[in-house]
Amino acid sequence: MSTSSCTSIKALLSPRSFSVCRRIEPPPTDPPHTHTHSPPLQVVGTPSRAPGPYFDMAPFRRTTSVSVLALVGNVGLSLLLLLHCSSITVKAATYGSKIEAGETECYTEVLEAGGTLGFTFHVTDGGAFDINAVMKVRFTPPVDKTMDLGRFHYNAHFAGLRDRQRETVLNTWQRATDGSYTYTAPPILKTRHGLPEEVSICFDNSFSALTPKWVRFNIMKRDVLEVDPDAVSKVESEMEEELHRYGTILFGLAQDANALQLVGESDRVKLNSLAKIMAAGLLLNVMVLLTMATYQYVSLSRFLAFQVRCGKFSVSTT
Structure with missing residues (x-):
């Protein structure tokens, strides 16, 4: 059973009028004591997929790509540090x-x-x-x-x-x-x-x-200081004494310069040791990340293969 209603609307700027009709359908009612069964879940676009829930592999791919990028970055940093250490070692050997x-x-x-x-x-x-x-x-x-x-x-x-x-x-x-x-x-x-x-x-x-x-x-x-006994005047002796005094000042400056040079050499050796420690830490980090990525891949692969064999869901690789 259906009913229809029409509403007449008059235009304000036109002498003509038009009508809009709207058809009202009653809500559907189910017959009593009847049960309907929905068809199995089928993912649109993959007709060959077996029925079952859908499992998305995109997060796993993103995690794997991030792990690979981390490995590549750590390997690059390790190589740079090793090259830096080798250059410092050659300089410090002398x-x-x-x-x-x-x-x-x-x-x-x-x-x-x-x-x-x-x-x-x-x-x-x-x-x-x-x-x-x-x-x-x-x-x-x-x-x-x-x-x-x-x-x-x-x-x-x-x-x-x-x-x-x-x-x-x-x-x-x-x-x-x-x-x-x-x-x-x-x-x-x-x-x-x-x-x-x-x-x-x-x-x-x-x-x-x-x-x-x-x-x-x-x-x-x-x-x-050695004063020349053959000096003809007192001025020459005073000049030698003045030069000796300047030499004493330069001697002190040379001592300070040598001390600074030794400190710089020590700092360079300490930097070399620190670079070696950082390179060893990065190599250890690479090994840990590689082990974790391998374990993650093997574990997820075995888990998904087991779930597919049980028929609980299917894995989409598209």
Whole structure:
């Protein structure tokens, strides 16, 4: 049973009128005690697919692509860090002296009377960047008079005084990373004999059982002021003294420059070590991501294959 209704609408600007008809259908009613069964679920566009719920593989593909990109990025960073480490290692190989574990190495320098010796060292690599060092000086005791020098060769007392040299420790460093010391030998006016002194520096790595240490050090010497006795005027002597004073200032600047250079070398070696650690961490990260991606792929593949065999749903690869 159906009913229809028409509504007449008159146009405001036109003398004509028109009608709009709307057909009203009653709501459908089901017959009593009847049951209808819906057909099986069929996904439109894939007629060959077996009936069952639809499983989308797009999220799995996105996850796999992200994992692959992460692997590629980590591998690239690892290669860059390894190349950086190799370049640093080549540069750092020409610096420093290697002190083996459990050994001691000494270096000796002869210093004239009145001269100045500047010593600077820095541990650039190995273990905790620490080492023991000692600086000593061996000298001949001074005599009372300059005329006693002639007796050094034929007088037993003065010959023994000449041969029995004394040794004094100037400075020591315990488990130090860097250090510096400046020593000035006594002048001729004080010793009366003007014999040179022997300065020795020893690096001791006996406290280390396995790790060698790489130490870089600098030794700078500066002679005492020598005034020319043939100078014709006092002006030349004053010029020599002024030049010697400027030389002393430059000597101090050179010491500071050497210390800064050693610090820069140590920082470069530390950067090299940090780059190696980061490269190892990235390689480990690559291995972990690769293992996780493989496990994820195998697990999901087995799970989906099992579900398909059970007929619970089908997998779409389109």
